[in-house]
Amino acid sequence: MKGCSFGREGEKSLKETFSEISPSDFFYRNRDLAGFTNPARALYSTVRELVENSLDACELESILPEVYVRITAYDPLEEAEPKKYVIRVQDNGPGVEPERLPEAFGKVLYGSKYKLRQSRGMFGLGGTMAILYGQITSNKPVTIETSVDGVKRYYYKLMIDIEKNKPIIVEKKVGEGNGLRGTVVELVMEGDYFRSSTKIQEYFKQTALVVPYANITFIEPSGKIFYFLRTTTEMPPPPKETLPHPHGIDVEFMRRTIRQSSDESLAKFLSKRFHRVGLKTAIKFLQYAGIDPNRSPKSLSDEEIVNMVSAMHRYEEFLPPDAGCLSPLGENILAAGIVKELAPEFFTIVTRPPSAYSGYPFIVEVALAYGGKILENGIKLYRFANRIPLLYDEASDVSWKVIHEEIDWKRYRIPQDAPIAVIVNISSTRIPYKTVGKEYIADRPEIERELKNALRETLRKLSAYLSRRSSEEHEKKKINMYLKYLPLIANFSKELAKKSRPPNYKRLLSKGEEEERQKKIEEFTDS
Amino acid sequence: MKSSPTARKREVQEMLKVLGEKIYYQIENGVFPEIEMPSRSVKNIVYDEKLKQYVVGKNRVKRSSKNIKHLRPFTQTIWLAFFVDKLIREGKTSTLRDVYYSAQAFGIEFKDQAESDEIITDLEALLGRAREDYNVYPEERSAIYGDITIEYTTPGHEGKRLNLASHPDGYLIGPSLSTAELVETSAKMVFAVEKGGLFTRFVENKVHEKYNALIVDTAGQPPRSTRYFLRRLNQELGLPVYVLTDADPYGMHIYMVIASGSANAAHLTELTVPTAKWLGVTATDIETYRLPYVRLTDEDIKRAYELKNDPRYRDERFQRELDVFLRKQKKAELEAFAKYSLDYIVDKYLPDKLKEVKEL
Numbered sequence: 068m069k070g071c072s073f074g075r076e077g078e079k080s081l082k083e084t085f086s087e088i089s090p091s092d093f094f095y096r097n098r099d100l101a102g103f104t105n106p107a108r109a110l111y112s113t114v115r116e117l118v119e120n121s122l123d124a125c126e127l128e129s130i131l132p133e134v135y136v137r138i139t140a141y142d143p144l145e146e147a148e149p150k151k152y153v154i155r156v157q158d159n160g161p162g163v164e165p166e167r168l169p170e171a172f173g174k175v176l177y178g179s180k181y182k183l184r185q186s187r188g189m190f191g192l193g194g195t196m197a198i199l200y201g202q203i204t205s206n207k208p209v210t211i212e213t214s215v216d217g218v219k220r221y222y223y224k225l226m227i228d229i230e231k232n233k234p235i236i237v238e239k240k241v242g243e244g245n246g247l248r249g250t251v252v253e254l255v256m257e258g259d260y261f262r263s264s265t266k267i268q269e270y271f272k273q274t275a276l277v278v279p280y281a282n283i284t285f286i287e288p289s290g291k292i293f294y295f296l297r298t299t300t301e302m303p304p305p306p307k308e309t310l311p312h313p314h315g316i317d318v319e320f321m322r323r324t325i326r327q328s329s330d331e332s333l334a335k336f337l338s339k340r341f342h343r344v345g346l347k348t349a350i351k352f353l354q355y356a357g358i359d360p361n362r363s364p365k366s367l368s369d370e371e372i373v374n375m376v377s378a379m380h381r382y383e384e385f386l387p388p389d390a391g392c393l394s395p396l397g398e399n400i401l402a403a404g405i406v407k408e409l410a411p412e413f414f415t416i417v418t419r420p421p422s423a424y425s426g427y428p429f430i431v432e433v434a435l436a437y438g439g440k441i442l443e444n445g446i447k448l449y450r451f452a453n454r455i456p457l458l459y460d461e462a463s464d465v466s467w468k469v470i471h472e473e474i475d476w477k478r479y480r481i482p483q484d485a486p487i488a489v490i491v492n493i494s495s496t497r498i499p500y501k502t503v504g505k506e507y508i509a510d511r512p513e514i515e516r517e518l519k520n521a522l523r524e525t526l527r528k529l530s531a532y533l534s535r536r537s538s539e540e541h542e543k544k545k546i547n548m549y550l551k552y553l554p555l556i557a558n559f560s561k562e563l564a565k566k567s568r569p570p571n572y573k574r575l576l577s578k579g580e581e582e583e584r585q586k587k588i589e590e591f592t593d594s
Numbered sequence: 595m596k597s598s599p600t601a602r603k604r605e606v607q608e609m610l611k612v613l614g615e616k617i618y619y620q621i622e623n624g625v626f627p628e629i630e631m632p633s634r635s636v637k638n639i640v641y642d643e644k645l646k647q648y649v650v651g652k653n654r655v656k657r658s659s660k661n662i663k664h665l666r667p668f669t670q671t672i673w674l675a676f677f678v679d680k681l682i683r684e685g686k687t688s689t690l691r692d693v694y695y696s697a698q699a700f701g702i703e704f705k706d707q708a709e710s711d712e713i714i715t716d717l718e719a720l721l722g723r724a725r726e727d728y729n730v731y732p733e734e735r736s737a738i739y740g741d742i743t744i745e746y747t748t749p750g751h752e753g754k755r756l757n758l759a760s761h762p763d764g765y766l767i768g769p770s771l772s773t774a775e776l777v778e779t780s781a782k783m784v785f786a787v788e789k790g791g792l793f794t795r796f797v798e799n800k801v802h803e804k805y806n807a808l809i810v811d812t813a814g815q816p817p818r819s820t821r822y823f824l825r826r827l828n829q830e831l832g833l834p835v836y837v838l839t840d841a842d843p844y845g846m847h848i849y850m851v852i853a854s855g856s857a858n859a860a861h862l863t864e865l866t867v868p869t870a871k872w873l874g875v876t877a878t879d880i881e882t883y884r885l886p887y888v889r890l891t892d893e894d895i896k897r898a899y900e901l902k903n904d905p906r907y908r909d910e911r912f913q914r915e916l917d918v919f920l921r922k923q924k925k926a927e928l929e930a931f932a933k934y935s936l937d938y939i940v941d942k943y944l945p946d947k948l949k950e951v952k953e954l
Contacts, residue, residue, distance in 0.1 A: 548662055555672075555702070560617035560621065560672065561618060564611060570621035570622040575621065579660075
């Protein structure tokens, strides 16, 4: 495993380990890191990884996803948890080319995802990790069916050679495609559904919130079926691949890129291989770094590579990364999901302009939903990173910190126990997770700032809505009060003044309404 | 003040009609009706050195039917005006509690009697007349006994006369008595006593004959109708009023309210008897007569300090007595004189004290 990079954090220790053991072996030994801590968590992570792979595959080709997930007990008579479960995930995605299939599913860190493009999974690791975990706990091969054209359908039974990080094909068959495209993954693993059912159901509910364009069916071991139906056919545009931004690369990556290149000059090399670097910028930068732009990239010594990379990180003239490669949810899709899953009385969505941290572009979307029949009192936080729901370690997440520590809710006159949902989606080519388990996002100042601004804007809107609502209620109440009391006053004054008929109070009623209208117009023009 | 109860009723009726017309024409002209009255907030209550009582200051408050917060009390006030106008016309009276219940029949709500009492006080401030003038009375407790002849003005009893020495339990100072004309009396003074027990002792010991006195039981802090009646005895018949209370700060204050009025009724100036005298029992009397005593409570002490700072207590005699209370920490009841004999208070204490206050 050469030239792998996990970003600068923790880079050193991982690299050292890799020189001695295979990635499969590494993840086998460190499965806690990837969210396979115990049978309950492992079952949840397996479902999640496989569903994410299916959704990613569909979205890449703009296919409206149909995802079917079933968990059944391997032995229906076995009762005690943890026990063996069969997990089956089926999609209508583009399928996997048969010649690529064994490597794609049977080798850790292989796959289309190891590129700079926004997707749910980061390293093509999760799915294979699930297969690996299944194999370790059940000693059963994984079954994969796939068809890219609907004409032919391939069946594979695979095992992973952990030490060598290589797939072993146990069985291979070809059959009729019957016009069905897509992929089915079925594996057996030790899990604990009793202890993970809440999280798994919550995972589907939250996923449905951000992919309202998908049909998702989930059948739990008891046979109970959960349907999450499509309510929009609008999909986010598929994310585009992008070159790495000079602020975001490390020495190892640079070394690898140089090795693979055949460019004769450094200036050309930089302008071809990096995002936001043209020939002019490359030359200016190399002058800044004190390196001859005409030198061959391969002539650089290790020390010179290190110096060049650190100069790149310092150099401020590079334009920030372009967010064109990102695929945020978009307000229409998020709105459809919120209406479908939360049915709130009021909601608002704010999409922040693209920003960047350490050379990685990101976009923050925040939605605030209020009231309705589904939301319970208190603030419920829904966290998404590249549309993946994050369900664990909420209090360690940057969004939680912003909501509970950085925002003064009193300023917006929103009661603490109001029925509120805050939905946060962060889209980036690299989400700064704090762990490989992908459960919470680090408090990068750039991200924190964008979150804060977005949340404040949604709160201002909610606050305005609430005060408008209460003033409308107030007006209604006022008119009702007039209707109730003015006739009484008129009548008593008639009696006191010894008149034969009550005074005409109707003019006052219409006057009251007219003044309210006037007041509203004035308030509007003022603001 | 000199006007008779009947004339006062007519004045009130005229005021109510003016109020009704004002509101009627405001509505007719498309204006949200509003009323104005003296503010009864603490800030607007000041001590009048000349009158020696609390009075309301110059601040006035406006109550507008346009303001949603005023609308309900506004309607309640107008209803009350309508209601008492009807009471006067029909020659009926109503207790505070009756008012609270009567509202319901007219579609007016009061959440409790405290709210209706508040509106009744508002109307007093608005008209500048005590509620008794518009036939609303509290539950009566206090009584009078002695040789005085009154003539009822109450409908159905007009012209009927009664001598108040005819029944030894005394006569309730209620609506009919309060509004009766005072015809004639042989009395030379009035004793107002704090307690029913002492009232009975005074009647039994013929204080009314021995001193040529009328005896009034204030039943604790006297209701306004009683204060009003004491004032009439004092002003119309020229009778001096002497007050007898327990020897504690609260007893002293019963006297002070009769003489100088209360802050609660600062908007009314015709309830006081400025020349009334406090006979006792004073703090000094506890020592002089070696009366059985109990210790002052924390509550009593707090009250004594409050009274020391009250402008009504500026007189040197009251300051001295309050100081004795605070120094000796003792209080005693009127009944304490029974230590010597049941007659002692009438035969010994009363003449002593009358002599003492006449020398003041």
